[in-house]
Amino acid sequence: MTDDVAQFDALIVGAGFAGIYALHRLRKMGLEVCTVEAGADVGGTWYWNRYPGARCDTESMQYSYSFSEEIQQEWEWTELYAAQPEILSYIKFVADRLELRQHITFNTRVDALNWDDDASLWTATFSDGRKVRARYCIMATGCLSVAKEPDISGLEDYKGRLLKTSDWPAEEPDFLDERVGLIGTGSSGIQTSTTIAPGCGNLTVFQRTPNYSVPANNRPMSAHYVESWKSNYPERRAALRQSRNYTLYNNPGMRSGQELTECQQKALLEAEWQIGGIGFIYTFNDTTKDREVNTAVADFVRRKIRETVEDPQTAEVLSPGDYPIGAKRICVDTGYYEIFNRDNVDLVDIRADPVETATANGLKLKSGQEIELDTMILATGYDAMTGALNRIDISGREGRTLSQEWDAGPQTYLGLMVAGFPNMFLVTGPGSPSVLSNMVPSIEEHVEWITDTIGDLHDRNESELEPVRAAQQDWMAEVDAVSRKSLMREAASWYMGANVDGKAQVFMPYAGGSVTYAQILDQRTSDGMQGFVYR
Ligand code: NAP
Numbered sequence: 051m052t053d054d055v056a057q058f059d060a061l062i063v064g065a066g067f068a069g070i071y072a073l074h075r076l077r078k079m080g081l082e083v084c085t086v087e088a089g090a091d092v093g094g095t096w097y098w099n100r101y102p103g104a105r106c107d108t109e110s111m112q113y114s115y116s117f118s119e120e121i122q123q124e125w126e127w128t129e130l131y132a133a134q135p136e137i138l139s140y141i142k143f144v145a146d147r148l149e150l151r152q153h154i155t156f157n158t159r160v161d162a163l164n165w166d167d168d169a170s171l172w173t174a175t176f177s178d179g180r181k182v183r184a185r186y187c188i189m190a191t192g193c194l195s196v197a198k199e200p201d202i203s204g205l206e207d208y209k210g211r212l213l214k215t216s217d218w219p220a221e222e223p224d225f226l227d228e229r230v231g232l233i234g235t236g237s238s239g240i241q242t243s244t245t246i247a248p249g250c251g252n253l254t255v256f257q258r259t260p261n262y263s264v265p266a267n268n269r270p271m272s273a274h275y276v277e278s279w280k281s282n283y284p285e286r287r288a289a290l291r292q293s294r295n296y297t298l299y300n301n302p303g304m305r306s307g308q309e310l311t312e313c314q315q316k317a318l319l320e321a322e323w324q325i326g327g328i329g330f331i332y333t334f335n336d337t338t339k340d341r342e343v344n345t346a347v348a349d350f351v352r353r354k355i356r357e358t359v360e361d362p363q364t365a366e367v368l369s370p371g372d373y374p375i376g377a378k379r380i381c382v383d384t385g386y387y388e389i390f391n392r393d394n395v396d397l398v399d400i401r402a403d404p405v406e407t408a409t410a411n412g413l414k415l416k417s418g419q420e421i422e423l424d425t426m427i428l429a430t431g432y433d434a435m436t437g438a439l440n441r442i443d444i445s446g447r448e449g450r451t452l453s454q455e456w457d458a459g460p461q462t463y464l465g466l467m468v469a470g471f472p473n474m475f476l477v478t479g480p481g482s483p484s485v486l487s488n489m490v491p492s493i494e495e496h497v498e499w500i501t502d503t504i505g506d507l508h509d510r511n512e513s514e515l516e517p518v519r520a521a522q523q524d525w526m527a528e529v530d531a532v533s534r535k536s537l538m539r540e541a542a543s544w545y546m547g548a549n550v551d552g553k554a555q556v557f558m559p560y561a562g563g564s565v566t567y568a569q570i571l572d573q574r575t576s577d578g579m580q581g582f583v584y585r
Contacts, residue, residue: 066094103245267326
């Protein structure tokens with residue numbers, strides 16, 4: 051190259067959990083790395099998702115890096131389920147501890163990535179116009195990092211305050227004496243409404259599809275519990291890597307609901323409900339496979355809603371009825387259903403009476419009713435798994451763009467690479483267990499595979515690696531076939547791309563379990579990188 055564009059061995063896009071671990075690994079290997087992050091600091095999804103009540107639904111001791119014994123011993127988690135500020139502090143702590151921050155370019159986006167076939171290099175164009183070249187690109191862009199465009203007409207006419215859970219103001223807004231409306235009842239909406247309800251003049255929750263939510267039973271961790279992890283980390287982390295979704299639950303989900311009587315099922319569900327958390331869905335190992343078992347679990351939650359919510363009509367509206375439990379990610383809450391017993395909280399069923407338009411003063415429903423709002427909060431979800439990649443203008447071999455290649459749904463080999471896009475690696479991409487698993491160990495698994503593979507390419511003196519198209523097609527057929535064995539396809543969920551208008555509807559994550567996936571990945575890697583081609 052004769053121009054003065056800086057050249058690196060690797061470009062990492064994103065400085066969340068995935069990006070900072072990739073940066074650490076590649077620097078240790080002695081590579082020249084450029085890391086670019088849109089936010090003003092590290093954290094990725096946990097940097098932006100600072101809405102009230104934002105909290106992880108995976109236990110803190112498990113939703114954390116395992117690669118450094120020093121880090122896992124030094125860091126002190128306080129609660130069973132960490133809140134966003136604590137997770138963000140943890141990521142900052144890791145970045146500082148590993149002296150990574152000075153190697154990251156903040157407040158900068160990667161707008162375009164173009165592959166140069168002759169030079170076997172990627173050229174990246176940044177939002178500030180700068181360009182860099184790199185042999186490898188690591189897309190650590192997150193699975194739930196690009197908010198879905200709000201599809202509510204008339205929003206531009208609304209004169210009140212408009213807030214989004216995906217881009218919450220750094221300074222905490224005050225809702226006292228305000229009429230607040232919140233649209234969306236996924237995890238973000240449930241956490242936000244539960245947290246702000248006591249401090250609002252009035253809160254109206256606009257619900258289109260009710261969600262199944264289980265109590266978190268969150269609490270400070272006892273010193274004894276923390277110690278039990280800290281003195282057994284290697285064993286616990288190894289056990290976690292042998293568990294279906296890289297998560298250890300109180301109940302390992304070994305029992306088939308089908309083999310139990312109704313009475314036994316109820317007793318086990320009650321026990322799991324009292325323990326709380328996502329483990330509830332794994333009370334039985336066939337909840338998302340067997341329709342009868344699924345109905346029993348869903349009925350149990352519906353009964354809990356009726357027992358909690360005083361007004362029977364409100365309880366009815368809050369009860370999901372038309373899709374299997376687990377087909378959308380269940381929510382984990384701290385008193386969500388209880389807020390509907392407050393005098394200052396209303397529920398509006400916008401499935402029955404849809405929002406027609408936003409107006410200058412609030413929202414107008416199809417029936418003609420207008421609800422005036424001082425603040426409107428959108429918790430309307432994400433362009434999941436593909437959104438962050440598709441919004442970068444990525445062109446690979448022969449100028450073919452990733453968004454064209456993925457027009458009918460994402461195509462990857464093992465969720466890690468894409469045919470026609472050499473040396474571009476995805477962390478927890480579509481076609482891997484990803485969002486169906488505990489993200490941090492899945493991120494570690496992918497980052498370790500990617501960085502080992504890059505090391506191997508260097509050792510072999512090979513300049514390119516990409517998947518064979520036929521192997522990619524076979525893998526996507528496998529991802530599809532596995533999803534068809536489950537009831538998880540039976541909801542208009544973001545797993546299916548169904549929440550975004552015009553998005554191809556395919557089940558995006560690999561639903562065969564993290565352990566099976568890891569075995570396939572290991573076997574294909576050790577068997578001469580089966581399904582990949584070097585150039
Ligand atoms: P989500 O689950 O996709 O929920 C979006 C909500 O907005 C749904 O209730 C949806 O209704 C509603 N909605 C969207 N567009 C609408 C419109 N035009 N009019 C009315 N309602 C509309 O999004 P999310 O709550 O941000 O959660 C996404 C994922 O992020 C979660 O499933 C979870 O994996 C992750 N997350 C995790 C945590 C945690 O760890 N605790 C917290 C937050 C998020 P419909 O269902 O009818 O489309």
